Amino acid sequence: MITVAIAEDHQALIDGMLSYLEYEEDISIVGYANDGKALLDIVRRKQPNVVICDIRMPKMDGIVATRHIKKEFPHINVLAFTMYDQDKAVQQMLDAGATGYILKNSPLKVVLEAIYTLSENKTYYDAKLNIEQVSKNSSTSILSRREKEILALIAQRKTSQEIADLLFISKSTIDTHRKNMIQKLQLQGANELLGYAIEQKYAF
Amino acid sequence: MITVAIAEDHQALIDGMLSYLEYEEDISIVGYANDGKALLDIVRRKQPNVVICDIRMPKMDGIVATRHIKKEFPHINVLAFTMYDQDKAVQQMLDAGATGYILKNSPLKVVLEAIYTLSENKTYYDAKLNIEQVSKNSSTSILSRREKEILALIAQRKTSQEIADLLFISKSTIDTHRKNMIQKLQLQGANELLGYAIEQKYAF
């Protein structure tokens, strides 16, 4: 019997998955949650074989939750199940310790296959993803911890001056970080960085 | 027998709904699609009693699709089923002709209730929504056609000068439109409009 926990902020999708997986005799859903923190509670109590985990969730996102799970229970296999196909998102879930990655626009049959595959401690990646491409793309230009911190504040519409005040450093420094990030991310032109920050904000 | 069509770009959710609704004897799913155009094809062929429709979909979004459906088949009841709880999103779906609105973080039981309610030509709104608030908020400050057009270009990171060149009008005019939009949307501060444009881009 494979035990599974599901974390997903859309209850409708959980309900659908429960109905769908009901038919599977060797799979048992031992719990579900609508946010990362609730997922951690379930995982600690039930220690399922496989955890299906969305990225964008309230309270704690799937990346952080996965990191916690893999730290406490390295043997638990985490399957990312999200709408995001961007390399950055995939890379961060894999870095966090996920060993499977499925896109929500794939049929549920794929999730089923992935559950079985992960339960045997193998990896499973959605056919729509190019995993070699992912690791190539994201290993080259990553932002430093400080840069990510600042980018998250930029995504919240904070100005450089506001960020400087928040972090107790000078505005010049923020400007430098902006420049470096623009360079690393190969952006150009006014407000490209803000646009990037907002669009990718789930990734932090 | 209530006939239902589903449009939703996440096949996984459709699969789940199919499993869930299978138990309902008086409901028959006559078709599903992953984009608005495919939905229109199905609706024209099957003319279901109820159409469940996401907003964000490839090729044609749910707002436009709903508008088409209600124009051709005013008797078909459209149920919006999306993750967006923003007043603007709700208002636009209702303007397009939807008579129900459910959030994806609600359980599927709610969708079931909504299908039955809409099939009797009644309205159904998610309990998490405040419909009076919606109509108050969005009836007062809506953007004009031209403003929406410009906002869409802003969301694409175009500068005022670029937009001016594209539309063959002066940059001053774009600046004025920006000002008016900032006023209407009650924004303030640098780049708030760009942020708004990117976050709400599904709405256009």
Next chain:
DNA sequence: TTGAAAATACCTATATGTGGGGATGTTTTG
């Protein structure tokens, strides 16, 4: 421990957006 990366800070200049005001003609609509 030494070198590379990161974080810090400043300079000048330019581009872009915001906020205030005013103006004129067209389109929509009650």
Next chain:
DNA sequence: CAAAACATCCCCACATATAGGTATTTTCAA
């Protein structure tokens, strides 16, 4: 038809971000 809404354009001042430099200190890994 007349009023309201819309689209167009301009002015000035100011805030903010980008782009090009340079430079010092701290942190971390080989």
